[in-house]
Amino acid sequence: MIPETPYYLIDERKLLKNLKIIKHVRDACGAKSVLALKCFSAWCVFDLMKKYMDGTTSSSPYEARLGHDKFGKEVHAYSVAYSQDDIREVSRFCDKIIFNSVSQLKALYSYARGRKIGLRVNPRVSYSHFELADPARKFSRLGVADKKTLSQVMERISGVMFHFNCENDDFRNFSRHLDYIGREYKDALKKLEWVSLGGGLYFTKPGYPVDKFCGKLKEFSRRFKVQVYLEPGESAITNCTELVTKVLDIVRNKIDIAIVDASTEAHMLDLLIYRIAAKMDNAGGSGRFKYMVAGCSCLAGDIFGTYNFKSRLKTGSIIRFSDAAGYTMVKKNWFNGLKMPAIVVKKLDGSVKLVRRFTYKDFVSDMA
Numbered sequence: 524m525i526p527e528t529p530y531y532l533i534d535e536r537k538l539l540k541n542l543k544i545i546k547h548v549r550d551a552c553g554a555k556s557v558l559a560l561k562c563f564s565a566w567c568v569f570d571l572m573k574k575y576m577d578g579t580t581s582s583s584p585y586e587a588r589l590g591h592d593k594f595g596k597e598v599h600a601y602s603v604a605y606s607q608d609d610i611r612e613v614s615r616f617c618d619k620i621i622f623n624s625v626s627q628l629k630a631l632y633s634y635a636r637g638r639k640i641g642l643r644v645n646p647r648v649s650y651s652h653f654e655l656a657d658p659a660r661k662f663s664r665l666g667v668a669d670k671k672t673l674s675q676v677m678e679r680i681s682g683v684m685f686h687f688n689c690e691n692d693d694f695r696n697f698s699r700h701l702d703y704i705g706r707e708y709k710d711a712l713k714k715l716e717w718v719s720l721g722g723g724l725y726f727t728k729p730g731y732p733v734d735k736f737c738g739k740l741k742e743f744s745r746r747f748k749v750q751v752y753l754e755p756g757e758s759a760i761t762n763c764t765e766l767v768t769k770v771l772d773i774v775r776n777k778i779d780i781a782i783v784d785a786s787t788e789a790h791m792l793d794l795l796i797y798r799i800a801a802k803m804d805n806a807g808g809s810g811r812f813k814y815m816v817a818g819c820s821c822l823a824g825d826i827f828g829t830y831n832f833k834s835r836l837k838t839g840s841i842i843r844f845s846d847a848a849g850y851t852m853v854k855k856n857w858f859n860g861l862k863m864p865a866i867v868v869k870k871l872d873g874s875v876k877l878v879r880r881f882t883y884k885d886f887v888s889d890m891a
């Protein structure tokens with residue numbers, strides 16, 4: 524079955540490669556991995572993912588509920604700021620509640636009874652290529668930065684979360700930062716049961732020194748007698764999904780421009796936010812035919828990128844953008860009323876299944 528474009532194509536075999544590495548880390552050093560739903564929440568593949576991961580982590584009550592309903596296992600609830608109602612809601616679905624500040628911890632602690640309580644700590648070190656995504660940026664509101672403040676609430680918490688990386692594929696950088704955290708927070712760490720090291724560690728990337736990584740995590744967890752958690756988003760699903768589109772028109776304005784039946788703003792929003800080009804396999808520059816590939820929204824800068832193709836493009840040509848899962852499907856929107864890409868899964872056995880089609884009804888029901 525070949526569905527109509529546009530569609531997101533999730534390939535379970537590619538996903539499995541990442542999941543096996545995650546499971547290997549778990550087996551080798553005991554670090555549990557919980558999927559960060561804010562990066563990827565396509566629950567149609569959770570049955571596969573939950574065999575290799577320990578649960579989910581969330582940024583809101585809805586995500587916590589999704590984790591509980593569709594993934595099961597452990598549900599971590601974190602939010603930058605909860606309302607009282609939020610805490611009541613997430614308490615029904617989660618095992619752990621992680622507060623972002625001491626004021627929230629104090630104000631909402633009593634509503635979270637029966638759940639393990641944690642606090643986000645901002646270690647003031649980070650790794651990120653973008654200031655927008657840097658948790659340790661100047662005036663960061665993400666986590667408690669003051670050690671003294673942390674020491675005053677130790678009896679209320681059983682764990683802490685340090686989320687300080689973004690696409691960090693540099694093991695030595697991570698190792699240095701972990702040593703720093705161990706030194707800086709050693710008194711607190713010794714009193715805790717669990718420590719989450721957050722997401723943003725690119726340990727499923729080819730060439731990453733996974734065994735050294737495991738050794739480092741094992742040493743940390745033994746030294747402080749804590750259960751270590753990782754919260755992979757991107758590294759759980761990297762390279763497993765394509766956005767498959769079709770060329771609708773080719774226009775020329777000094778250069779050749781192929782217009783496809785999808786849009787950056789509606790279907791791959793991070794390209795605009797971070798000003799990067801969409802990745803495309805087999806279009807690395809070897810071909811003779813150069814095109815700017817652009818979206819079909821009315822935004823002037825709706826551009827996926829410029830690529831060298833091996834053959835001339837024409838109306839009807841299929842263009843596949845790779846690595847289209849993380850922070851992509853979760854951000855799709857109805858800008859311009861464009862057709863929403865369907866969700867298609869290529870199963871482990873090779874069969875291809877259309878799991879969700881979106882229609883005009885979905886567009887209408889998204890607004891009132």
Ligand SMILES: *Cc1c(COP(=O)(O)O)cnc(C)c1O
Nearest residue numbers: 559562686722723754755756757
């Ligand atoms: C965003 C986020 C993650 C996931 O980050 P990735 O870069 O996708 O791995 C994990 N934990 C927290 C607290 C986050 O905010």
